[in-house]
Amino acid sequence: GQRLKGKRALITAAGQGIGRATALAMADEGAQVFATDVNMHALSTIRDANHENMEIFELDARDDESVKAGVARARPDVLFNCAGFVHHGTVLDAKDDEWDFAFDLNVRSMLRTIRAALPGMLEQGAGSIINMSSACSSVIGAPNRFIYGTTKAAVIGLTKSVAVDYIAKGIRCNCICPGTVESPSWHERVDALGEQLGSKDEAMKQFVSRQPMGRVATADEIAALVVYLASDESAFTTGHPHIIDGGWSGQ
Ligand code: NAD
Numbered sequence: 528g529q530r531l532k533g534k535r536a537l538i539t540a541a542g543q544g545i546g547r548a549t550a551l552a553m554a555d556e557g558a559q560v561f562a563t564d565v566n567m568h569a570l571s572t573i574r575d576a577n578h579e580n581m582e583i584f585e586l587d588a589r590d591d592e593s594v595k596a597g598v599a600r601a602r603p604d605v606l607f608n609c610a611g612f613v614h615h616g617t618v619l620d621a622k623d624d625e626w627d628f629a630f631d632l633n634v635r636s637m638l639r640t641i642r643a644a645l646p647g648m649l650e651q652g653a654g655s656i657i658n659m660s661s662a663c664s665s666v667i668g669a670p671n672r673f674i675y676g677t678t679k680a681a682v683i684g685l686t687k688s689v690a691v692d693y694i695a696k697g698i699r700c701n702c703i704c705p706g707t708v709e710s711p712s713w714h715e716r717v718d719a720l721g722e723q724l725g726s727k728d729e730a731m732k733q734f735v736s737r738q739p740m741g742r743v744a745t746a747d748e749i750a751a752l753v754v755y756l757a758s759d760e761s762a763f764t765t766g767h768p769h770i771i772d773g774g775w776s777g778q
Pocket residue numbers: 539540541542543544545546563564565566569586587588589609610611612613632659660661662704705706707708709710711712713746
């Protein structure tokens with residue numbers, strides 16, 4: 528398809544999982560894609576897809592200079608802020624440095640990228656910003672996701688604030704709230720729980736059972752929503768969390 532023809536899309540955390548699936552889906556839809564990650568080893572394998580309209584480079588979403596340089600290179604009209612980390616534990620498990628790290632990567636990274644990319648979007652009078660939140664946020668609480676859910680709720684507030692300030696300037700800002708999605712880090716979380724429970728099967732069952740559809744999402748299913756939000760088909764939506772969670776929060 529060519530639903531994103533003429534658009535320049537900058538994606539953080541495109542090395543694996545949802546970010547990677549989205550980079551490929553956007554390239555398939557004709558965007559000029561700038562796929563970035565802090566892990567060049569993971570990111571470099573995306574080249575195998577052989578897209579002419581995809582550039583890859585290192586971008587650390589926790590580093591101001593790295594973000595500024597990346598935005599200057601990409602000059603995006605679509606920005607997908609995908610970078611994020613899942614902390615495991617309750618409020619009593621939470622360490623201050625874990626809280627600071629999660630807020631820096633999951634939330635402040637978006638301050639960095641949006642602050643850098645907005646002026647260019649405003650000049651053009653057009654832009655679509657898509658932020659990665661989660662169903663586990665202000666939408667729903669999940670066990671042992673205290674720090675994570677708190678950061679992802681903050682993303683929803685950040686999204687609404689940006690949307691309202693620039694709604695009349697042609698800029699849209701939405702976020703997405705996925706349920707459980709198959710990705711490399713998700714497999715690591717299943718393995719870790721499996722070790723705790725003494726059974727990987729049991730761990731897999733726990734993760735899958737919270738999804739009423741009886742399965743987790745594929746990264747491609749999430750990428751399809753991001754493509755829609757990046758495209759002009761979604762021109763009438765801004766400031767919203769778009770929930771895509773297999774019915775987890777919809778019961
Ligand atoms: P993942 O966790 O397997 O991969 C994360 C990627 O982020 C890696 O490639 C890593 O190198 C990159 N990264 C880490 N620190 C970075 C930094 N400082 N700058 C740039 N990139 C960095 O992928 P995933 O599971 O698809 O998760 C992607 C996003 O989706 C995260 O924000 C996550 O919270 C969110 N999410 C995931 C799920 C899920 O179940 N997998 C559900 C809801 C939301």
